[in-house]
Amino acid sequence: MNNSNTPAVEISVSDVRQQIYCASPNNGPGKASQTDLGTTFHRLIASLLHSSERELSAIFSGASIDDWVAEMQDLAFRKELGPFLEGHAAALHGRGAAVLNLWTAVGEATRWLAELFWEHRQWQLREGRHFNPREFADWFQNEVPLRLELTDTNWTCPVVLTGIADSLLTLPQGRRCVIEYKLGKTSPEADLCQAALYHRMLGEGETNSLAVVSFLPEKSEQLVDGAKLGEAQSELKALIGKLAGVIKTPASRPAEPQKAAAQKPATPPVSKEIGELGRLLKSALFEAGCDATFSVTPILGPTFVRFTVTPSRGIAPKKFLRCADLLQVRLQLERPPVIQIGSAITIDLQRPDRQIVPWSSVELPKSDPLHGCAKVLVGVGIDGKLRTADLADTASYHLLVAGTSGSGKSEWLRTAVAGLIASNTTEQLQVVAIDPKRVAFHDLRDSPYLRRPVVFPGDEDADILEVFDELIDEMERRYVMLQGCSSLSELIDRRGEPIPRIVCVCDEYADLMLGSASQRSAIETQITRLGAKARASGIHLILATQQPSRKTITGAIQTNLPGRVGLTMTSATESRMLFGEPGAENLLMKGDLLYKDIGDPKRYQAVYLSDQERRAIYAGSVVAETV
Numbered sequence: 001m002n003n004s005n006t007p008a009v010e011i012s013v014s015d016v017r018q019q020i021y022c023a024s025p026n027n028g029p030g031k032a033s034q035t036d037l038g039t040t041f042h043r044l045i046a047s048l049l050h051s052s053e054r055e056l057s058a059i060f061s062g063a064s065i066d067d068w069v070a071e072m073q074d075l076a077f078r079k080e081l082g083p084f085l086e087g088h089a090a091a092l093h094g095r096g097a098a099v100l101n102l103w104t105a106v107g108e109a110t111r112w113l114a115e116l117f118w119e120h121r122q123w124q125l126r127e128g129r130h131f132n133p134r135e136f137a138d139w140f141q142n143e144v145p146l147r148l149e150l151t152d153t154n155w156t157c158p159v160v161l162t163g164i165a166d167s168l169l170t171l172p173q174g175r176r177c178v179i180e181y182k183l184g185k186t187s188p189e190a191d192l193c194q195a196a197l198y199h200r201m202l203g204e205g206e207t208n209s210l211a212v213v214s215f216l217p218e219k220s221e222q223l224v225d226g227a228k229l230g231e232a233q234s235e236l237k238a239l240i241g242k243l244a245g246v247i248k249t250p251a252s253r254p255a256e257p258q259k260a261a262a263q264k265p266a267t268p269p270v271s272k273e274i275g276e277l278g279r280l281l282k283s284a285l286f287e288a289g290c291d292a293t294f295s296v297t298p299i300l301g302p303t304f305v306r307f308t309v310t311p312s313r314g315i316a317p318k319k320f321l322r323c324a325d326l327l328q329v330r331l332q333l334e335r336p337p338v339i340q341i342g343s344a345i346t347i348d349l350q351r352p353d354r355q356i357v358p359w360s361s362v363e364l365p366k367s368d369p370l371h372g373c374a375k376v377l378v379g380v381g382i383d384g385k386l387r388t389a390d391l392a393d394t395a396s397y398h399l400l401v402a403g404t405s406g407s408g409k410s411e412w413l414r415t416a417v418a419g420l421i422a423s424n425t426t427e428q429l430q431v432v433a434i435d436p437k438r439v440a441f442h443d444l445r446d447s448p449y450l451r452r453p454v455v456f457p458g459d460e461d462a463d464i465l466e467v468f469d470e471l472i473d474e475m476e477r478r479y480v481m482l483q484g485c486s487s488l489s490e491l492i493d494r495r496g497e498p499i500p501r502i503v504c505v506c507d508e509y510a511d512l513m514l515g516s517a518s519q520r521s522a523i524e525t526q527i528t529r530l531g532a533k534a535r536a537s538g539i540h541l542i543l544a545t546q547q548p549s550r551k552t553i554t555g556a557i558q559t560n561l562p563g564r565v566g567l568t569m570t571s572a573t574e575s576r577m578l579f580g581e582p583g584a585e586n587l588l589m590k591g592d593l594l595y596k597d598i599g600d601p602k603r604y605q606a607v608y609l610s611d612q613e614r615r616a617i618y619a620g621s622v623v624a625e626t627v
């Protein structure tokens with residue numbers, strides 16, 4: 001209640017969230033959510049929860065969660081998504097990735113709902129009661145308007161905070177869960193801010209936790225405890241006062257507190273944790289005799305936090321490399337931090353709340369209507385920018401990929417192929433996939449982009465030498481066509497029609513070298529030939545191995561495959577084989593990688609593609625924008 005006579009200033013939760021989002025170091029790349037798709041998603045969930053008795057009994061007549069999910073998805077498509085796609089076909093033209101994103105979110109949300117209903121059913125059965133899906137559906141309230149008046153002695157008037165929670169689930173024990181149906185980009189700081197504000201607006205006590213579930217499009221669930229939120233709330237209040245423009249001027253109150261309120265940024269607890277990490281790092285460095293000045297604000301990437309330090313006078317930069325093990329112990333890290341020396345020293349510490357980089361958050365490189373696009377997705381850097389390796393470039397026309405089991409090597413290869421497929425037509429790209437382990441390119445089998453069926457080297461009819469010979473023949477044929485042109489690109493321009501780039505991708509190529517000495521030497525000769533002339537003719541190799549050693553990275557491969565992608569390796573020796581320096585042994589698995597063409601290796605997080613998204617892309621139903 002506003003007891004003063006001054007009218008209150010109204011401000012919305014989304015205004016506050018937006019401020020935090022813009023200031024967030026981890027707002028990453030990605031596309032803003034698209035209003036029409038976001039609204040459809042909201043409507044679709046609301047409509048599922050308000051299904052008729054007949055629809056509910058159809059959904060829950062199945063015997064398993066999978067049956068329920070399938071039925072829910074079917075209903076969602078029939079009632080909402082199908083009519084929406086049909087009615088907006090023109091407006092959705094060229095927005096395949098966004099629609100796919102929406103469908104992924106629907107998949108995630110229906111599974112989540114089905115699991116909740118299943119839990120409820122189990123509980124009812126345990127209590128000896130009859131499962132009543134309607135009763136549970138009614139525990140969800142959609143589009144819940146929230147309103148809270150805030151006052152402060154340092155404010156000129158009260159502020160009314162308003163917002164609409166997409167959905168609120170209230171369980172009988174009083175536990176509440178706010179559900180946000182987000183489809184666009186986000187940051188943990190902004191999400192926490194929203195949770196803190198909702199917690200306060202719902203009048204939850206300090207001892208109560210609040211769960212926030214979002215679909216981005218993958219489900220992300222955060223359980224935020226009340227005590228932690230309390231801290232964030234008081235800091236957010238300062239920001240709210242500032243945004244509403246109600247902070248008293250110096251004339252009306254003492255100067256000092258005003259300065260603090262106006263200048264102190266509203267930092268959610270995530271930043272505090274990083275501050276604490278920085279403090280621990282500083283003291284561990286000091287203990288190791290590596291006293292240093294922390295020069296810039298730490299940068300928060302999806303996988304790690306980067307601290308940049310300058311050694312104090314008289315301390316050799318190399319000394320920092322030697323204290324990685326001590327830092328690991330003192331900071332209780334899973335692996336020693338990655339330390340790199342450049343104009344300053346960077347120390348990367350793993351994030352306790354590591355984030356994935358979903359495909360939907362990445363803007364694919366633009367494709368040319370005639371030439372297509374030769375850029376392979378490498379990963380997202382600490383600056384939030386997508387790094388690509390250009391197959392048309394002399395520094396990255398063939399790529400060598402290495403990483404131990406579980407490092408994310410196969411996923412990286414699959415995403416690299418998906419990126420190329422999504423930004424080329426079948427006239428602009430042909431893929432040759434070699435799969436010695438038989439598991440890497442399963443989903444590619446029916447892709448229209450395949451130049452030939454996936455090659456399984458163990459099979460009787462699979463002659464690997466023949467596959468490479470065919471590529472060499474094509475290369476020679478193209479060389480003849482290239483007479484008078486300096487590049488494939490010039491030839492395409494001259495003809496006015498595409499000539500497909502051929503990308504040969506091979507998981508665990510070391511297995512190909514296990515044959516006889518003569519086969520091994522024949523493959524080496526073929527790779528050398530392709531290495532020398534393939535770039536100009538638009539034929540490229542992406543070869544991967546689990547064990548980078550002298551045996552697998554032979555002279556021919558070392559010389560002819562200039563672009564290097566190194567995921568986590570088992571030792572510094574392996575890292576040296578690929579990059580000529582250590583570092584990759586301290587990466588954090590799951591797509592954490594170093595990439596090098598010219599210059600020093602740089603660290604990126606590989607883009608994550610769900611199975612469902614990948615299948616749709618391989619089938620050719622997702623196409624990037626053209627320039």
Ligand SMILES: Nc1ncnc2c1ncn2[C@@H]1O[C@H](COP(=O)(O)OP(=O)(O)OP(=O)(O)O)[C@@H](O)[C@H]1O
Nearest residue numbers: 356404405406407408409410411590591606607608
């Ligand atoms: N970019 C990524 N983002 C998030 N998680 C990832 C990413 N890449 C891989 N992972 C996770 O790491 C696991 C291992 O990945 P992957 O199967 O590609 O490893 P690998 O190096 O090919 O191992 P192996 O050689 O044993 O097959 C995956 O199941 C996935 O959960």
